[in-house]
Amino acid sequence: MRPAPRTRGRLALLQSRPAAADGSAADQGGPLRLADPELAERRLRALLAVLRGRRPVLIVTHDQPDPDALAAAAAVRYLLAERAGRAAVIAHGGMLGRPENRAMARLLAIPLESLSDVRFERFGPIVLVDTQYGIGNHSLPPDRVPAATLDHHPPVQPAVEAFRDVRPEYGASSTIALEYLVAAGLTPPTWLATALYNGIRTDTQDLSRHASPADEAAYAALGPLIDRRVLVRITFPPLPRTHYALLRRAIERAVILPPLVVSVLDEVRNPDTVSEIADLLARYEGADWAATIGIHRGMILLSLRSTGADADAGSAAARALQGLGTAGGRPRAAAGRVDAHGLGRAGRRARQWEIVERLCEVVGTRGEPQPLVPRRRLPNAAARLWRT
């Protein structure tokens, strides 16, 4: 175990940081001051206490883990290794969908296992990261109760775990995880700092979306520690030819139903495609709402984005899927899913357009539907949504 510098009450992240030659990046950084160092230490002790034991810890993220989930999970694994001499495995359901997320795991060497390969009897306690027991976005079987949870999504039910640290006011689980490292007197190595920075960066859109003062402090403290060349390679990874075909299909299918732009993708091989296309459509200058809908393994997936001033994507998605499925999210970004296993191929496709129709209702669509890019005619289902 590496000895780490530690000062009580003033937990410095970057005490021995050399000054940057050009004085640029380093000026924005500085030691991470915890708002309440004693609380952070209490939380650290409580977390390590519930994770005591000899068998490896199982760290579980939500399915299709995003950069924030990957980074926070990697930080917990690092903390356990450094402070408890404890092995841990990070496991998730689904796949690493976005090319950016695959590049992150590869370039930062974050080891991941598929939850479906996990033999639970090999493991000791379970930690849920960036998700919670009772939230439908992870694949931990319900009879496996976690010992601990670190998350920043609003709690959905009373705690079942011995230790729960859920902070909905935070923009990223990475910020929460970093505070544990700091409380433990650990400075994240370059790869982990880069991961945490990327986690905060993506979950808060560069601190523009749902960022708390704690996220801002963490981001600033991490800045001088990261490898910016690697971060650029993660942000702009090489794309396979299939990716361009996918973009073409999504754009061709996009329909403007003012103030909404929506693309209905039908079957997608990769469920992250749905959120990726929603992010792309959200940049269309002529709409306040962007939605993407697709089908993956019998589930209909919805991603909703809002760019309007008072819009709330989370509650809009919940209203659109009410009685059909589950949804949740934040004012700018939300996701939902509808179980369509009972429907045939045609039924599933029709159900997607039923969701579009409900979205139109929720956001108050008016005016004639138009294709986003010129094409001979609208999809029939879109043409039928014409309303006066």
Ligand SMILES: [Mn+2]
């Ligand atoms: Mn997150």
